[in-house]
Amino acid sequence: MSQDASLQDPPSLPPEFGAGPLARRNAAITEAPWVRYILIGFALLFLTGFLFLPLATVFVEAFRNGWRLYLAALIEPDALAAIRLTLLTAVIAVPLNLLFGLCAAWAIAKFQFRGKALLISLIDLPFSVSPVVAGLIYVLIFGAHGWFGSWLSDHDIKIIFSTPGIVLATIFVTFPFVARELIPLMQEQGTDYEQAALSLGASGWQTFWHVTLPNIRWGLLFGVLLCNSRAMGEFGAVSVVSGHIRGQTNTMPLHVEILYNEYQFSAAFAVASLLALLALVTLSLKSYLEWRHGDELAATRKH
Amino acid sequence: MSATPVRRARSVIPGFGITLGFTLTYLSLIVLIPLAGIFLKAAGLGFSGIWEVVSSPRVLASLKLSFGAALVGAAINGVFGPLLAWVFVRYRFFGKRFFDAAVDLPFALPTAVAGIALTALYSPNGWIGQFLTPLGIKVAYTPLGVVVACTFIGLPFVVRTVQPVLEEAEKELEEAAASLGATRWQTITRVILPTVLPAILTGFALAFARAVGEYGSVIFIAGNLPMISEITPLLIIIKLEEFDYAGATAVAGTMLVLSFALLLLINLLQAWVRRRNASAR
Numbered sequence: 001m002s003q004d005a006s007l008q009d010p011p012s013l014p015p016e017f018g019a020g021p022l023a024r025r026n027a028a029i030t031e032a033p034w035v036r037y038i039l040i041g042f043a044l045l046f047l048t049g050f051l052f053l054p055l056a057t058v059f060v061e062a063f064r065n066g067w068r069l070y071l072a073a074l075i076e077p078d079a080l081a082a083i084r085l086t087l088l089t090a091v092i093a094v095p096l097n098l099l100f101g102l103c104a105a106w107a108i109a110k111f112q113f114r115g116k117a118l119l120i121s122l123i124d125l126p127f128s129v130s131p132v133v134a135g136l137i138y139v140l141i142f143g144a145h146g147w148f149g150s151w152l153s154d155h156d157i158k159i160i161f162s163t164p165g166i167v168l169a170t171i172f173v174t175f176p177f178v179a180r181e182l183i184p185l186m187q188e189q190g191t192d193y194e195q196a197a198l199s200l201g202a203s204g205w206q207t208f209w210h211v212t213l214p215n216i217r218w219g220l221l222f223g224v225l226l227c228n229s230r231a232m233g234e235f236g237a238v239s240v241v242s243g244h245i246r247g248q249t250n251t252m253p254l255h256v257e258i259l260y261n262e263y264q265f266s267a268a269f270a271v272a273s274l275l276a277l278l279a280l281v282t283l284s285l286k287s288y289l290e291w292r293h294g295d296e297l298a299a300t301r302k303h
Numbered sequence: 304m305s306a307t308p309v310r311r312a313r314s315v316i317p318g319f320g321i322t323l324g325f326t327l328t329y330l331s332l333i334v335l336i337p338l339a340g341i342f343l344k345a346a347g348l349g350f351s352g353i354w355e356v357v358s359s360p361r362v363l364a365s366l367k368l369s370f371g372a373a374l375v376g377a378a379i380n381g382v383f384g385p386l387l388a389w390v391f392v393r394y395r396f397f398g399k400r401f402f403d404a405a406v407d408l409p410f411a412l413p414t415a416v417a418g419i420a421l422t423a424l425y426s427p428n429g430w431i432g433q434f435l436t437p438l439g440i441k442v443a444y445t446p447l448g449v450v451v452a453c454t455f456i457g458l459p460f461v462v463r464t465v466q467p468v469l470e471e472a473e474k475e476l477e478e479a480a481a482s483l484g485a486t487r488w489q490t491i492t493r494v495i496l497p498t499v500l501p502a503i504l505t506g507f508a509l510a511f512a513r514a515v516g517e518y519g520s521v522i523f524i525a526g527n528l529p530m531i532s533e534i535t536p537l538l539i540i541i542k543l544e545e546f547d548y549a550g551a552t553a554v555a556g557t558m559l560v561l562s563f564a565l566l567l568l569i570n571l572l573q574a575w576v577r578r579r580n581a582s583a584r
Contacts, residue, residue, distance in 0.1 A: 029477040031487060036394055043390040044402065046383045050455055051408045053430060054420035061423055100329045107323040110316050119326070121570070125334055128566045130516025131414075132536035133555045136543065137337035140344055145548055147340070171333055195315050204317035226410075233413025236518035240540060253415040253519070260419050260523065269423075272416040279411035286411075287404040 058276045061269035073259075073267035074274070081247040082255035082271070085163065089238075089251060090231040093170040097227055098220075101178025105216075106208075109186030110194065120183065126175040134172045135240025138165055161243030166251065169237040174227045181223030185216055185297065218293040222286065229282040233275055338559070345556035348549055356553035361529055362538060366557075368446055369535040373514035376453025377461075381507045384461025385499065391462075392469040406463070409456045414519025421452055422524040444526030449534060452521040457510030464506035468499050468576070501576040508572060512565045516558065 031039070063070055073079060104123060108116055126134065140146050142159040152159060159165045193215065197207040213220075235253040242249045244258065252275055259268035290297065345353060356362060390396075391403050409417065425432045425442040435442060442448050472495065480490040518536040525532045535558060542551035 029474055029481055029490070030393070039386065040390050040394055040396050043383075043387050046387070047402055047405060049431065050458065051405055054417060054424055054455070055408065055412070057420045057423050057430065058416060061420075096329075100326065103322040103329075104326040106318060107326055111319045111323075113323070119330075122330060122335065125338070128512055128516075128562050129338070130518065130536050130555075130558055130562065132518050132539050133341070133516070133559060136539060136551060136555050137341050139543065140340055140548065140552065141337055143548075145546065168333070172337075175333060191316055198315050198317075208318075229411050233411075233416070235413060235415040236536065239518070240543065253413050256415050256419065257523075265423075268419060272413075272419060275413045275416045279408065279413065279416075282411045283404060283407055286407065287400075291400075 055276060058269055058272050061265060062273040064269075065266045069266055070270045070273075073264075073270035076267075078247045078250065079255060079267075079271055082250045082252045083274075085166070085250065086232050086252040088163070089167050089170050090228055092167050093174055093231045094224060094228050096171055097174055098178050098224055100175070101182050101223060102220075104179045105182035105186045106212075108183050109189075110191050123179050123183075124176050126172050129172075131173055131234065131236025132240055134237040135169050138168050138172075138241055160241050161245070161249060163249065165241035166238050166249065169241045170231050170234055173234050173237045174231045177227035177230065178220070178223035181219050181226070181297075182216060185219040186212075189215055215296075218289055218296045222289050222297055225282055225285055225289075229278065232278060341552060341556055341559065344548075344552045348553055352549070353553040353556065356550045357557050361533070362535070362554055364530045365533050365535040365538045368449060368532065369515055370561075372446060372449040372534075373453050373457075373511050373517075375450045376457050376514050377507045377511035379450075379454045380457045380461040380510050381503055384458060384506055384510075385465050385503050387458075387462050388465040388469050392466060407459050410459050414456070414517070415523075417455060417520040418452065418523035421455060421520065422448070425451060425524065443524055444528075444532065446525075446532050448524035448526065449521055449532060452524050453510075453514035453517065456517055456520055457514050460509040460513060461503065461506030464509065465499055465502045468502040472498050501572060501579055505569060505572045505576060508565060508569045512562055512569065515565075516562060 030036075104119075107113075108120065139160055141148060142152060142165065143149055144153065144160070146160075159168070193211050194207050197211045198204070202210070233253060234251075235257070238251055239254060239257070242251070242254055244250060244254060246258065250258065252271055256268050256272045256275070259265075259271065348356075357366075387406065391399060422443055423429050425435070425448060427433065427436045427441075427443070429443070432443060440447070442451055476494055476498075477490050480494045481487070485493070516536060518534070521534055522537055525534060525537075527533050527537060535554060539551050539554050539558075542548075542554065
């Protein structure tokens with residue numbers, strides 16, 4: 001709290017200044033107490049209405065009919081299948097995007113080449129595409145009426161309405177997370193350490209493993225955290241390619257939708273509460289990283 | 304891509320070829336080629352074909368709702384976002400760090416969860432809905448519900464864009480203004496607001512862009528009545544389920560072009576912010 005005091009109220013003056021001209025000058029760059037209380041009040045009211053009440057709703061609705069129904073909704077076979085598929089999707093999508101993020105950041109941060117700015121913009125592209133469109137592009141390619149549709153069905157390969165399609169759509173929507181976290185961080189750090197290690201005889205792989213990786217570990221973890229949270233929670237893109245086959249191509253968010261549309265509200269909110277819990281854990285870890293290792297995350301990071 | 308490292312580092316640091324190669328291959332396979340596919344498919348329809356789909360009343364109504372609700376939601380965030388950023392940067396109060404961290408909740412909460420929670424909250428017997436219903440305000444299953452969802456998901460964009468700019472803003476300028484006889488209100492509107500305005504606009508545009516394409520948190524609360532509360536992404540899915548691939552592609556292509564235009568605008572805004580901040584030093 002105390003280290004960022006300069007960002008907050010003007011420093012309080014020693015008591016001997018009393019309410020003299022200097023004290024007034026400090027008061028001149030802040031608002032009257034009643035204005036402050038009203039502004040803080042409005043801000044917290046807004047947060048409560050838009051963030052805390054929806055979050056509380058999830059848990060209250062989940063437990064509305066008691067613990068036993070809550071647990072029953074979670075261990076029912078279709079729910080378990082959905083949890084398994086969600087975990088499987090994340091386990092494939094997150095490492096792939098992690099590998100991509102590392103490669104992209106290495107190439108962009110450690111070398112100069114033409115078209116770099118364009119490449120960075122292209123990496124961010126998936127964030128500005130509607131999730132539904134993200135799903136649609138794969139249906140147009142791999143779907144029954146898509147370009148490879150007949151070839152795929154001839155060879156008995158199923159991508160759309162099956163796990164590979166769900167994984168692909170998830171990779172697309174979580175594509176930039178790790179890369180956009182690492183690129184500014186590694187750009188800030190430059191190449192001095194790597195050059196020193198290499199000139200002392202380390203191999204390229206040793207340099208990466210013992211020099212680069214320890215420097216970027218918190219940023220890496222940060223990116224993976226956000227990537228995983230989105231991968232497990234993605235709804236729109238996955239909804240387009242999944243086909244909604246219960247117990248087979250249903251991820252947790254899709255399972256929530258099906259239960260909700262069948263008016264099984266308690267069960268829907270029970271599964272939703274697991275996802276909300278994941279969000280809370282992600283947020284806590286993220287805040288902890290920002291608080292504890294903020295200086296080792298990229299200063300130029302944008303959300 | 305001409306891969307000629309200009310630095311001398313070229314000879315020292317290894318792995319340029321393989322990392323850039325993998326980056327470009329992965330990017331092309333996952334993002335660029337599939338996205339290009341949609342434009343190729345849309346081009347096959349021809350301009351008149353696309354226009355025929357997009358100008359149908361149902362699509363037009365959905366575009367109007369998606370863009371209109373996103374605009375209103377972004378505008379609400381354009382007011383409350385800077386307020387939150389201001390309160391977090393300038394004031395001290397109990398639990399500030401907690402509230403500050405909570406702003407990112409819409410990023411972290413899966414959209415479907417947010418969707419059903421907002422619906423339960425604003426339905427006629429929900430915690431908030433029960434107070435609005437006697438006043439004749441219906442939120443759930445109306446376009447107003449779409450606005451609520453758009454506000455929810457857009458909030459962090461504005462707060463997180465404005466907050467760092469406010470933190471960087473120099474208090475000396477405010478002191479100078481005050482010592483020259485400006486009232487606090489004048490200082491806020493003439494000194495502080497111009498400094499953060501570009502950031503507010505950027506946050507507004509980011510929130511808007513996200514809300515336009517949003518699906519999960521909107522469809523539960525929207526009610527999805529054709530012509531009234533049906534958003535464009537849902538219409539794409541409906542067309543797809545009817546095997547109307549051409550229609551879905553035309554609508555999706557239109558949305559893509561609009562969101563890329565927005566992206567360009569955001570980049571220009573951000574460049575403007577950087578230039579202004581640089582020249583203010």
